[in-house]
Amino acid sequence: MSDDDHVDDGPGGGLTTGEVARRLGVAPTTVRSWDRRYGLGPDAHTGGRHRRWTPADVARLERMCALTATGLPPAEAARLARAGTPPPKTAPLPGPGPRAARPRDRNRTGLRLGGARRECRGLARAALRLDAVALDGLLSAVIADHGLVTAWTEVIMPTLQAVGRKWESSGEKYVEVEHFLSWHVSGALRRCVPAAPPVSPAPPAPGAPPGSGDRPGATVLLACVPGENHTLPLEVLTAALAERGVPVRMFGAALPVEALVGAVRRTGPAAVGLWAQSRTTASRPLAQHVAAMEWGVRGARRQPAVLTLGPGWAGGQAVPGLPRPPGLAEALAALEAVVPGDPRQGVTR
Template sequence: MTTRPEPEVTDRASWWTTGQIATAIGVSPVVLRAWDSRYGVGPARRGPGGQRFYGPRELQRLRRMSALVNQGVRAGTAAGLVLSEAVTPAQSRLRADEIDQAAAAIDLPALAVLLDELLAGHGTIAAWVDVLAPVLRRQGERWRAGERAFAAEWALAGAISAALQRHVVGAPPPSGERPVLLACCATERHPLPLQVLATVLREAGIPVVFLGEMVAPDVLVRTAVRIEPVLVLLWSMTPYTADAPLLAELARRGVPVRAAGPGWYPVGGRNGPVLNGLRVALREASARAGRVWP
């Protein structure tokens, strides 16, 4: 069963086929069909001819199933586990506490295990929205309260970034399609929300180029002019880092660009309101890439 709205058949581009899922997780289409028919770990919906269509939730469930089977768990047992793994708010709070403690102790091996499990179990969006962003906000509150724990912040941010990279191994390689281009302003050192967006877009098969933190303005302008992205998201977390002249320069050169992140609020977005939420950014980026975000 799925809580996702049933898409129209014309929304097919928002869904993955069995072949795409097989490539993404490294399991043959035959095995995927067997997991569906034998154990009920299947697609979100079927097309008129019975074709299977999978969404992000099903993708992450099948990734988890595949990981368990690779660890030696029997397929029937693995299926039972993934089907029973509905994530509750209490579980998210528990995960957040564990991750917070591992970061405070700068226990990097524990952090890596916790983050890998979190991403596999919750999926990238819920992992970020329900667990990681709250832990980061807690760290920010402590900073504001005068408790300087930079080492813990650094450990957590680095570990999240590495875990996100591990999580998308197996996503399709870049194609000739025009990508979404994501970049931080030149003095901006808070790239995580943008990396999360890059990860989710990659999981959805939407071409994305993520330039990371502190991108020099001329690098961004040259890259954008060269690769002709469907959209540039220019990220700023704090008011000191929002680079309005750069936003104006990109727009002047005809690059489709939107300001993203809370740092832009005092300045304002140029071509429309500031994008400041993962879901709103996903909708905007997918729409520009010709996809409907489910």
Template sequence: MEKTASQADLGTGPRQSASREAGAGLTTGALARRLGVSPTTLRSWDRRYGIGPEVRGEGRHRRWTPRDVAVLEAMCRLTSAGVPPAEAARTASRGADDAVALADDAEAAPTGGARTRASGTLPLGDVRQECRGLARAAVRLDAPAVEQQLASAVDDHGIVVAWQEVMVPTLHAVGRKWASSGDRYVEVEHLLSWHVSSALRRCTRPLGTPGPAHAPGPVLLACVPGEQHSLPLEALNAGLCELGLPTRMFGGAVPAEALTAAVTRIGPAVVVLWAQTRSAASLPLAQHIAGAQWGVRGARGRPVVMLGGPGWLGRPGPGMLRPTSLKDALDVLTGLYSQGTPAGSQ
């Protein structure tokens, strides 16, 4: 996939140079310039609050590791917001430890199914490392780093691998940490979800020109009424755009009447209905959409209905598609479109 200008710039500016420098261990002077504080302040924080470097060279020379840098960046943000220095130091240090634990959770998170042929070409160690880095950036609320890492994952590996092997494990890790920590990490989940959505939407490009009149209609993607979890649907939309297939994305919680109206107006080849929870999944609605018709008498069309999400598990839908993963959904839809006429007709 071709990089946009903004995506290409993310990995080539001063931030990347600073990361390389931090990886080797920053000197106190270099770190002070990066943070906009004096070297005396860093030494004072080290002496008073114990947030000094993990690595010390020969003599009195300090070398600040990436973890040290993360702690000091958090310290600066907190003190700038008016938090007392002692409390800011405790919070910043705890946040760095939480980032390590969350990254470990991301490494162990399941990817939701068997590895695909595409993901099999990606070393598992590389994927775990990307998840760890993404989790740490998310816990630090380091939006530029989150954006950079997500863009790199998509550019390097494509939508399927980036979603299944990087985004999903990290999102699951944040969700588990939130569930086990009371109200903590809600802000982390919100920030990470927003940037995942942004990364996926950057991959969606409308087709330049409409297809011929006899070409199959687009894939209509919608969450069922009451369902707001649209990220998996956004991943499918991005994957279809990557393959050059036409889509119409409606997002979360589409009312039944509006969904029916959209189907009859657009004449989609396929309608994907996403339900994250069993309470939201409505088989009568899916059956109603499967029976919707459009076109002139004698040449009416009907959509193929694809049921996506765990909410549909255990709910049979005769004649409806039930993919098991993002790659499975893309393979099925690609196969339907290769036949030329995926929609039913009467």
């Protein structure tokens, strides 16, 4: 247990810095920074190394959180928080009664988070403040605590969706918040999977495509279809596969048709995942063409298993005969059924 997590049960004891940070949904370093830079520390000081925060101290920090969430620069928000200025009122939520207008219904972030996990509030606050240090710490903690699948499904994705809804309803006012959050999520996904040790490639099988010598036919290829730039869902799938030892090649956003076909021919993957966020980018002919590709010697020809990933493949864009996993866990299960994990292998980007 760190000093910040120490609990003082003695008379006059208050909350520790760690407890305050958890209550506010910010990193302890953020609380210390606000104390050091803006004078928002405890009014009373106790002996020893441990800082103690009273309800009045915490209320001041809550005002700071609420004010920065409106877009105020931290220095100005701190001045108003010290003066006791309340945050501006948010528009009431639909529904009868005075409770609908309380900021708490939006978790004091201005974002509609509904019944999402409490960690979403911390991520939303850090993103709205454009607080890189806090955001990186919170993302790393939620992935470490819950694992990639749960962290993505129950914390990261609901927060991204809430920020996206805020952007859509506010014009371009919050576009920087969505970009900032997406960038840091991408970085957290890359950091959470350790680099794989080098493995001596096996000789390619007769008739196998060039570049497929390291476990021929046992690779997953992931790419966004042409015109599709939403890469985060594929990035989390890449990280989760790599974590399980499934060799994966990730090609990112808007891979042109010729490049996609060339990559499949060169690597001879056992499975191909094609991401389409929108129905306007999903292409049934492209998915069918990739699924029909073959390689290998006569009598032992192979074809990739093609998964259509993302909401763009729903409805009329669904490809008969090709699986469309509804979520991350289902996509992982489908790909691991085709390409079993090998702890010696890692991600290839």
